[in-house]
Amino acid sequence: MIRMLLRVLGREYAQPLRRTVSLMALTSVVEGLSYALVVPVLRELFGDTPEDAWPWLTAFGVTIAVYAALRYVSDLSGFHVGTALLRGMYHRLGDHLARLPIGWYSGSRLGEVSVLASRGVLDAMSVVAHLLAPLISASVTPLTIVAVMLAYSWQLGLAALVGVPIVAAIQLWTARSSVAEDAEREERDHEATGRVIEFLQAQPVLRAGGRTTERFRLLDDALRDVERASRRSTFKALPGAVGLTLTVQALFTAVLVLGVHLALDGDIGVAEVLTVLVLAARCADPLLSLTDIGGKQRGARSVLARLDTVLRTEPLPEAAEPVLPERHDLEFDSVVFRHGDRTVIDNASLSVPQGQRLAVVGPSGAGKSTLLQLLARFYDVDAGAVRLGGVDVRDIDPQALMAQISIVFQNVYLFDGTIEENVRLGRPDATDAEVRAAAGAARLDEVIARLPDGWAANVGEGGALLSGGERQRVSIARALLKNAPVVLLDEVTSALDPVNEVAVHEGIERLMAGRTVVMVAHRMRTVQRADRVVFLDGGHVVEEGTHDELLSRGGRYANFWNISMAPVARD
Structure with a gap:
């Protein structure tokens, strides 16, 4: 999606966007690493000298403070870059539309451009401000937590690592299987919007014909099509959402059973088991949010693809060395x-x-x-x-x-x-x-x-x-x-x-x-x-x-x- 953003917006936005992505990734890594300090804290608390936990608690607090500062800076950077991208996108789209031949503006395209220039651009450019941080956090933080688990117990870490390709496969399958339904739903939405406008504009004719109490069949049909398309889209995404939830819960259960088994055999301590379970629970939360984030990401990609199509439309060519006429015949x-x-x-x-x-x-x-x-x-x-x-x-x-x-x-x-x-x-x-x-x-x-x-x-x-x-x-x-x-x-x-x-x-x-x-x-x-x-x-x-x-x-x-x-x- 980052590549598509840069293709639509232009390479001049590459550096600030990459800087923001790097800052968000660093924030997610620090968040994941902060949980590593929970192990020594719990070990000391369950040990013979609980007061020895204070240095670790202090370190944990400092790490959390660093994370909070990074989160603030990265979110602020996301808002600034998102605003700049929004402004740049409006300027680029407006300049490009002004150069396209009038014949390009057919009736269907007017509605599409209207949606793109209003809600579409806003939704697509809000990716950086509102969607990018949760997406990176849901991907990078769990991976960092798995790395921490590997450091404390390779058995538990390996068990958690098995779930990474499974979760990725489910997300990829859900995205690919929902493409057609998402596209159909957008098409039906645009058609219904046109029918609503037509219904409003047709009020004088409908009232003159005494049809004020009748239902407008074209509008009703369009709205029913929207309903059917939305239902199909929801049902298509449902298996992926359920599958992801069941996979995450199954992995958490497997880590829990394995941790208890290792603790009973004396391979790891109780503090380590508790810490790993906390990490596993913390890892599950962002993974479960991937379903919602994935849906929003697909919507943003769809808008970006339509913007890219418009911006790739060739305008009328301009002369390399323009001539200014001196007469007016x-x-x-x-x-x-x-x-x-x-x-x-x-x-x-x-x-x-x-x-x-x-x-x-x-x-x-x-x-x-x-x-x-x-x-x-x-x-x-x-x-x-x-x-x-x-x-x-x-x-x-x-x-x-x-x-x-x-x-x-x-x-x-x-x-x-x-x-x-x-x-x-x-x-x-x-x-x-x-x-x-x-x-x-x-x-x-x-x-x-x-x-x-x-x-x-x-x-x-x-x-x-x-x-x-x-x-x-x-x-x-x-x-x-x-x-x-x-x-x-x-x-x-x-x-x-x-x-x-x-x-x-x-x-x-x-x-x-x-x-x-x-x-x-x-x-x-x-x-x-x-x-x-x-x-x-x-x-x-x-x-x-x-x-x-x-x-x-x-x-x-x-x-x-x-x-x-x-x-x-x-x-």
């Missing part, structure tokens, strides 16, 4: 992009001169939003090139690339914090005047004025305390504050009410002014403001031209326009 050059077995963009070529606006329209699933994601390098193309200012986006430093681009999506996510904090994400070092100016341009100031807490109003997780239009205004204000030369818009008004739509349109117009813009349009009215229009279908550029040119051709775009505007004409 955009180009797709024979781009091919596949998602799984499906070709989303197929040999698409188009360009956007600096300062102009390109509208991308087409049916659902045509690949419109994917074009924006390729521009922002959320994915890498499978063939061809995407260029900003004549430079392949793969040759631009990722942070420099994102500094050139402002993105406003239809579905806005806000972080749990104040409105001002969410706006400042666009440019954290902006002055108050710049933040207020961006808010005014996005007409966010109207929202702030009617909120009791104003700029300090909390938006809730994901922006849940704001309406869709209000969240969109925050997003536009954030993009305005960033003031990037390239703007990517994934139709931001398709789900807004008329009042918010007007306000958002005004903010978008200010955002697009003087910038290179690519907008995905679902509402065809927004297309008329573009310099050029591209009609995309099946990942192919079917038509390209100005709005009027495409209408005059009477092709796919004209047909799409007529269909989309027909309801308006009837009104």
Whole structure:
């Protein structure tokens, strides 16, 4: 497990971790050796001059004091190293997740990463602070006690030593036999967590359908699966736990019988027999705790294995010598992009001169939003090139690339914090005047004025305390504050009410002014403001031209326009 910890965390943590392990091992050895002093203490107490036991009692007390000091220092070291590892793990995981392609974040992975980044990391990194010391103590202290027993009576020591491989074999067998059940239980736990979230999110639909008193079958099935998996896991570990207990008790009984036999034959004294029995009893206690420790260790190893899998996922490659573009024109050059077995963009070529606006329209699933994601390098193309200012986006430093681009999506996510904090994400070092100016341009100031807490109003997780239009205004204000030369818009008004739509349109117009813009349009009215229009279908550029040119051709775009505007004409 130590090797896996170091592989997950990195070699920079090797020295403090090994130092802590060595300190814990030394503490366990001193604990075991302290029991060796019980023999002379009992020998003198049962002898003719009990007062001679005082020097040995003093030595025993000093040894216990040394053990207590070592235990304090080793536990404190474990907490310090555990805290450092936790902090380092969060930083490493966060940095790595930020570099992974957006396509990696599928629905199932979001739940897994959420669990890993919260409870998972905490459980795995608490190994050093809470699990390592008991594990080392349960292993090293009994071995030290056996060595002490060998020193006083080789027969009794050898009898105790026989149990070492038996206990190790039981632990190994239990661990191997429980792997499949533990993995299944974790999988069922994750599935049940997802179903609970789904059940909570589905409350409006369930209540609207009058199903508030019904049981949610998917959730019930998931919880039953958790119950069955937990039962199987418990039953699988039960033989190992019972076997370990019976083995330890049998060994203690064997040592007891052998000690009595040796004492009756006069081979050892009564004091030695009593001491060996005390040592054997003390040896049994940590051995019996191995079952519980082993279960926790397997859980920690499982989390570490999942963290290792995530951290081994290759991020998008970065250029050895990044280039910073000097212009802000955009180009797709024979781009091919596949998602799984499906070709989303197929040999698409188009360009956007600096300062102009390109509208991308087409049916659902045509690949419109994917074009924006390729521009922002959320994915890498499978063939061809995407260029900003004549430079392949793969040759631009990722942070420099994102500094050139402002993105406003239809579905806005806000972080749990104040409105001002969410706006400042666009440019954290902006002055108050710049933040207020961006808010005014996005007409966010109207929202702030009617909120009791104003700029300090909390938006809730994901922006849940704001309406869709209000969240969109925050997003536009954030993009305005960033003031990037390239703007990517994934139709931001398709789900807004008329009042918010007007306000958002005004903010978008200010955002697009003087910038290179690519907008995905679902509402065809927004297309008329573009310099050029591209009609995309099946990942192919079917038509390209100005709005009027495409209408005059009477092709796919004209047909799409007529269909989309027909309801308006009837009104």
